[in-house]
Amino acid sequence: METVLITGANRGLGLEFVRQYNAAGWRVFACCREPTGAAARDLNMLAGTSGRRVTVHRLDVANHAQVDQLALSLKREAIDVLINNAGVQGPNEDFGKTDYKRFAQTLAINVLAPMKVAEAFAGHLAASRRKVLATISSRMGSIGLTTGDTAIAYRTSKAAANMVAKNLAGLLGPLGITVLALSPGWVKTDMGGANAPLDVPTSVAAVRAIVARATAAESGKFFHYDGTDLPW
Numbered sequence: 478m479e480t481v482l483i484t485g486a487n488r489g490l491g492l493e494f495v496r497q498y499n500a501a502g503w504r505v506f507a508c509c510r511e512p513t514g515a516a517a518r519d520l521n522m523l524a525g526t527s528g529r530r531v532t533v534h535r536l537d538v539a540n541h542a543q544v545d546q547l548a549l550s551l552k553r554e555a556i557d558v559l560i561n562n563a564g565v566q567g568p569n570e571d572f573g574k575t576d577y578k579r580f581a582q583t584l585a586i587n588v589l590a591p592m593k594v595a596e597a598f599a600g601h602l603a604a605s606r607r608k609v610l611a612t613i614s615s616r617m618g619s620i621g622l623t624t625g626d627t628a629i630a631y632r633t634s635k636a637a638a639n640m641v642a643k644n645l646a647g648l649l650g651p652l653g654i655t656v657l658a659l660s661p662g663w664v665k666t667d668m669g670g671a672n673a674p675l676d677v678p679t680s681v682a683a684v685r686a687i688v689a690r691a692t693a694a695e696s697g698k699f700f701h702y703d704g705t706d707l708p709w
């Protein structure tokens with residue numbers, strides 16, 4: 478049975494990744510910050526009806542000790558696909574009023590965490606058949622496409638997350654691991670808001686399709702959910 482680990486799995490895109498991989502018969506390690514709280518109710522209900530294929534694990538991706546602990550507790554597991562999905566939008570104040578504490582927290586979650594998770598789980602991926610590490614990035618992280626002047630913390634974090642992914646592709650290539658940076662499009666979630674044009678199942682199905690067909694030739698690339706290449 479194929480196995481996927483998903484961070485930020487209690488709501489939004491992460492929860493839908495759990496739903497779709499579960500429906501496809503995969504084993505799912507669904508990670509979230511508060512597995513016992515109300516925020517994980519839907520995830521726990523899904524896990525409860527999955528015939529134990531979906532298991533829920535505590536993981537605050539900014540807590541590196543917790544990342545190491547989870548990697549250790551899953552050390553005998555081969556993980557075919559790992560999705561670095563957890564993310565935050567970060568602060569968006571007017572120029573001159575930047576909240577640097579929240580800016581740094583945004584970088585810790587959107588940039589450092591995917592790197593830390595990759596370091597902790599490279600062995601689990603290398604032991605699997607598919608060996609795909611995907612970071613959910615954003616078109617807003619494309620420096621080439623950026624013309625705006627908003628969301629500098631978020632844009633910067635996703636541009637840096639792309640650089641992490643690009644470097645990981647080189648570092649993990651010798652282990653046979655394919656590393657992707659994937660933009661899910663603008664999606665109706667808590668983060669994307671109600672005006673987003675894409676619904677969650679459509680975005681997640683499209684991202685899963687890219688992951689499913691990924692080979693070493695695609696490693697180190699930045700794809701939009703529709704499969705087109707995005708400029709860095």
Ligand SMILES: NC(=O)c1ccc[n+]([C@@H]2O[C@H](COP(=O)([O-])OP(=O)(O)OC[C@H]3O[C@@H](n4cnc5c(N)ncnc54)[C@H](OP(=O)(O)O)[C@@H]3O)[C@@H](O)[C@H]2O)c1
Binds near residue numbers: 490539615662673
């Ligand atoms: N929606 C869009 O239009 C869009 C567009 C481009 C990219 N993305 C990216 O897609 C990913 C998922 O976004 P979404 O739209 O599903 O957002 P969302 O609805 O706001 O969900 C974010 C998820 O990340 C989790 N998370 C945040 N900080 C975390 C931490 N320190 N440790 C573990 N989990 C943490 C949240 O958990 P809690 O419930 O505990 O807060 C939640 O499960 C993000 O990386 C986002 O940047 C989204």
